[in-house]
Amino acid sequence: MDKQDKIPHINLDYFEDLTGNIKNGEKGDVDEVGKRIKQVREERGISIENLSDLTGFDVSRLQDIESGRVKPQLGTVMKLSKALDSAVGRLVSDMGTKLYAITRKDERKQISRSTSKTGKQNVYSYMSLAPEVQGRHMEALIVQLEKSKDKEISVHNGEEFVFVLNGVVNLTIGKDTYDLEPGDSAYYLSTTAHFITAKTEKATILAVLYE
Incomplete structure (x- = not known):
């Protein structure tokens, strides 16, 4: 196979123009995921100790998440949403009020960050593309990944689809590991x-999470 055959048959410049820098969507750089988790937990009348029992997360970790000292990764949020009997979208980007959403490139919503378990390393940043839609079961996100040495394996309910926009992504599913380049995609059950x-x-992906 010659070099020309290895070139993806898509216009990568188009994707770079489409995504730009994830910072462009920033409006105040607020992280309210922990606050929403605490709000839903209290609405449900669930103590933090009970939530620990339901999820297997240490009480101290849950306290760090709710206080904002640790920014939970999306897999953690999905597991918490299941335990709290709440839509993951409400925890990620709050409840919507519309039947549909049109999201312009320069009108993206605030960014949230996800950190390692210790809260010391930023693992990725993401922004929701359609938080206005009410009762949604999918969460569409632009995610900017960073190289992480802290390998936090995730297992939870749901399904995930990722499409690489730029950079190179390393994806582990079960015992298999893949390097994904721009134009590559993966679909998998989150229970794996x-x-x-x-x-x-750094690498940027389009991620769609389905509960």
Whole structure:
């Protein structure tokens, strides 16, 4: 196979123009996921100790998440949403009020961050593309991954689809590991142990989470 055959048959410049820098969607850089988790937990009348029993997460970790000291990764949020009997979208980007959403490139919503278990390393940043839709069961996100040495395996209910926009992504599913380049995609059940990170310093993906 010659070099020309290895070139993806898509216009990568188009995707770079489409995504731009994830910072462009920032409006105040607010992280309210922990606050929403606490709000829903209290609405449900569930103590933090009971939530620990339901999820297997240590009480101290849950306290760090609710206080904002640790920014939960999306797999953690999905597991918490199941335990709290709440839509993951409400925890990720709050409840919507519309039947549909049109999201312009320069009108993206605030960014949330996800950190390692210790809260010391930023693992990725993401922004929701359609938080206005009420009763949604999918969460569409632009995610900027960073290279992570802390391999936090995720297992939870749901399904996930990822499409690489730029950079190189390293994806582990079960015992298999794949390097995904721009134009590559993956679809998997979230009940299979998985881990995703940037192989290059940074990588950007389109991620769709389904409960």
